[in-house]
Amino acid sequence: MEHFIVSARKYRPQNFGDVVGQQAITNTLENAIKNNHLAQALLFTGPRGVGKTSCARILAKRINQEDATTDDEDFAFNIFELDAASNNSVDDIRSLTEQVRIPPQTGKYKVYIIDEVHMLSQAAFNAFLKTLEEPPAHAIFILATTEKHKIIPTILSRCQIFDFKRIGVLDAKNYLKTICEKENITADDDALHVIAQKADGAMRDALSIFDRVVSFSGSNLTREAVTQNLNVLDYDVYFNMTDLLLENKIPDVLMAFNTVLSKGFEGYHFINGLASHFRDLLVAKDTATIALLEVGDNTKKKYLEQAGKASMQFLIPAIDKANDCDLKYRASKNQRLLVELTLMQIASISFDGAKKKSSNYIIPATFFTALSPAKPKPVVIKPAPVKVQTLVPTQKIAEVKTESKKPLLKNIKRRTSALSLKNVHQKKEIKKTSNVEENYDNHPKTPFTQEELQDAWKKYYFKLQNLGEKNIASIVLAGVPKVSQNFEILLTLPNTLMKSQLEKGKHSLLGFLRERLNNYGISIKIIVNEKVEKKFAYTPQEKYEKLKEKNPLMEKLKNTFGLDL
Numbered sequence: 001m002e003h004f005i006v007s008a009r010k011y012r013p014q015n016f017g018d019v020v021g022q023q024a025i026t027n028t029l030e031n032a033i034k035n036n037h038l039a040q041a042l043l044f045t046g047p048r049g050v051g052k053t054s055c056a057r058i059l060a061k062r063i064n065q066e067d068a069t070t071d072d073e074d075f076a077f078n079i080f081e082l083d084a085a086s087n088n089s090v091d092d093i094r095s096l097t098e099q100v101r102i103p104p105q106t107g108k109y110k111v112y113i114i115d116e117v118h119m120l121s122q123a124a125f126n127a128f129l130k131t132l133e134e135p136p137a138h139a140i141f142i143l144a145t146t147e148k149h150k151i152i153p154t155i156l157s158r159c160q161i162f163d164f165k166r167i168g169v170l171d172a173k174n175y176l177k178t179i180c181e182k183e184n185i186t187a188d189d190d191a192l193h194v195i196a197q198k199a200d201g202a203m204r205d206a207l208s209i210f211d212r213v214v215s216f217s218g219s220n221l222t223r224e225a226v227t228q229n230l231n232v233l234d235y236d237v238y239f240n241m242t243d244l245l246l247e248n249k250i251p252d253v254l255m256a257f258n259t260v261l262s263k264g265f266e267g268y269h270f271i272n273g274l275a276s277h278f279r280d281l282l283v284a285k286d287t288a289t290i291a292l293l294e295v296g297d298n299t300k301k302k303y304l305e306q307a308g309k310a311s312m313q314f315l316i317p318a319i320d321k322a323n324d325c326d327l328k329y330r331a332s333k334n335q336r337l338l339v340e341l342t343l344m345q346i347a348s349i350s351f352d353g354a355k356k357k358s359s360n361y362i363i364p365a366t367f368f369t370a371l372s373p374a375k376p377k378p379v380v381i382k383p384a385p386v387k388v389q390t391l392v393p394t395q396k397i398a399e400v401k402t403e404s405k406k407p408l409l410k411n412i413k414r415r416t417s418a419l420s421l422k423n424v425h426q427k428k429e430i431k432k433t434s435n436v437e438e439n440y441d442n443h444p445k446t447p448f449t450q451e452e453l454q455d456a457w458k459k460y461y462f463k464l465q466n467l468g469e470k471n472i473a474s475i476v477l478a479g480v481p482k483v484s485q486n487f488e489i490l491l492t493l494p495n496t497l498m499k500s501q502l503e504k505g506k507h508s509l510l511g512f513l514r515e516r517l518n519n520y521g522i523s524i525k526i527i528v529n530e531k532v533e534k535k536f537a538y539t540p541q542e543k544y545e546k547l548k549e550k551n552p553l554m555e556k557l558k559n560t561f562g563l564d565l
Contacts, residue, residue: 007207011179013054016062020175020203021167022051028162029059038063039160041132041141043117045148046164049204053115055164056142060111063140078107085116093124097131100139109140117143118150125152132158166201169193169294175203176210180221185214187221190235190296194226197294233265235299238277239306245318245343246309248351253343267339268329275322281307282315311350318346443520450483456516457481460509472505487521489513492529499526540565 013019016026032038042059044052060079082096096112104110120128132141132155143159145151173189173196180187195213199206209230217225227234237260244253260270283289284300284307293300325342332338457476464473475498479491493499502509506524514520544565548554557563 007179007211008204011207013051013058016055016058019051019055019058021171022055022164025055025162025164029055029062033059033062038140040135040139041159042143043148043151043156043159043161044142044144044164045161046146047166047201048146049199049202049206050164050167051203052144052164053113056113056144059142060113060140063109063111064107078104078109079111079113081113081115083115084119088120088124090121090123090127093120093127097128100131100136103136103138108138110138111140111142113142113144115144116146117155118145118147122152125155129154129158167199167203167206168201169196172196172199172201172203172206176206179207179210183214183219185219185221188223188296188298190223190299191221191226193294193296193299194223194230194232198230198232231264233260233270233273235277235295235302238274239302241274242277242281242306242310245347246314246350248347250344250347253347254340257340257343261336267335268326271322271325271329271339271342275319275326278315278319278322281310282312282319285310285312285315314350317349321345444518445487445521446518447487448483448517448519452517453481453483453489453513456513459516460512463512469505472501475502476509484525487519487523489522489524490527491524492527494529496528499528502526 016030019026029038042056044056046052057079064078080096080099082092100110100112102110135141141159143151143155148156148161173192176192176195177187179185180192191213195209196206198209213221213226213229216229223234237256241253241256244256257267257270261267280293280295280303283292284303290300290304293303295303321342325338328338329335461473461476464470464476475493478498479493482490484490491502493502503526506526510522510524514522544554544558
């Protein structure tokens with residue numbers, strides 16, 4: 001069985017041309033070597049896995065190759081690597097400075113590569129200062145670190161600093177494609193793109209992920225296999241979710257989110273991915289910004305297609321709501337509800353109740369039928385229509401009979417303005433003619449008792465309660481109606497405010513009583529008497545006094561058991 005070598009070691013760059021995504025730095029080092037303009041202390045800084053140590057080794061080899069007789073000559077004895085993570089004491093640095101004094105046996109330079117230099121102790125840095133400032137002519141120091149801010153300023157001022165950047169997604173994808181050709185592996189463009197995105201700018205991480213995915217799916221890499229192995233949400237999940245949000249299908253949106261959670265994904269990663277998806281759709285809407293869309297060719301077509309469906313009025317508020325959910329997620333006690341509420345709000349952005357069917361937006365009533373028992377609908381007693389006879393001159397009775405079948409809107413006069421004296425007088429005439437008197441001479445006038453009146457009065461109160469008119473209902477019970485002569489009902493109220501409120505609903509009250517008591521000669525007279533104003537009990541003492549008036553034995557009960565209010 002042949003020994004397996006990981007891709008990060010197998011495909012480590014051997015020259016500056018193989019380094020991915022650092023063309024500015026490699027070109028600078030090439031020109032410095034050619035022009036003999038290379039500093040004796042170099043600091044390579046940047047994220048992990050972007051080629052700092054590889055460039056240091058290539059540079060150390062190239063320095064001595066300039067004066068070598070053959071290209072195959074080995075200068076391994078001229079290159080010294082020190083891992084400062086495990087050799088960070090003062091003694092380690094002192095032994096290094098003692099070796100610096102010895103000139104090389106072959107070649108022109110001795111190169112010292114100190115990796116993870118930020119791990120050196122304060123005393124080791126101080127011991128290294130003098131040697132770094134005035135090194136021998138044959139010594140070159142290359143320091144590599146991922147945390148430049150931990151290095152003391154006196155060291156930084158003595159070095160020529162090269163900042164390595166993160167490797168772009170397209171650069172990493174193209175390098176992976178080259179490795180696939182060398183390894184005879186067929187891979188989808190989208191699959192390699194997902195690996196490059198997952199690496200987050202580190203080429204070493206991209207190669208490690210590549211090895212893992214190849215072990216999982218063999219020599220054929222598909223996007224589905226890569227997303228399954230890396231436990232990342234596929235693009236199709238966000239495309240389908242966006243379609244549901246655009247169609248305002250809230251129940252389907254909630255079920256789709258539940259499917260995502262059932263696969264083991266967290267709501268935090270889902271809402272982050274959804275916000276990025278909305279951002280990509282926004283970028284795809286303009287030809288000038290399509291270059292910012294870092295996806296594969298097949299996925300880019302889907303983005304362009306869906307970007308045509310999603311409007312700017314939808315995408316910008318959707319990104320804002322998803323970002324707001326991201327900020328609140330960690331502090332939320334019910335994180336699933338927070339994401340679901342955000343999804344429902346996003347689905348409601350493009351909803352227009354006047355143009356769309358409510359079934360696409362509002363959760364149907366059957367969705368919650370099993371959760372709440374059905375409640376009986378309140379019975380509302382509607383009074384029968386009352387025929388109103390209009391008092392008109394005798395000579396126009398025939399005309400009224402012939403015109404009674406015409407629509408009412410044709411008899412309505414145009415609204416007049418109050419900007420002139422003529423219109424003021426015209427309004428007064430209209431007001432006089434609009435006050436139509438009702439005549440019930442031909443209707444029944446059945447006598448009724450006080451008990452029947454009070455029973456009908458209470459039923460009208462319950463009718464108002466069912467209709468939600470609780471204010472008028474409370475005024476109806478504020479006084480006791482009494483029957484007077486000629487079927488006139490006297491009602492005494494405590495203040496004029498109640499009287500004015502009841503006057504507004506007096507017509508409806510009269511119609512109800514006339515139909516209920518079968519007496520169309522009933523009239524209501526409202527009297528205001530402030531002395532009979534009802535006293536309400538607010539404090540515990542007032543409530544107790546009220547109970548004591550109704551039942552004098554309350555005082556005895558309180559004294560017998562020593563009760564307190």
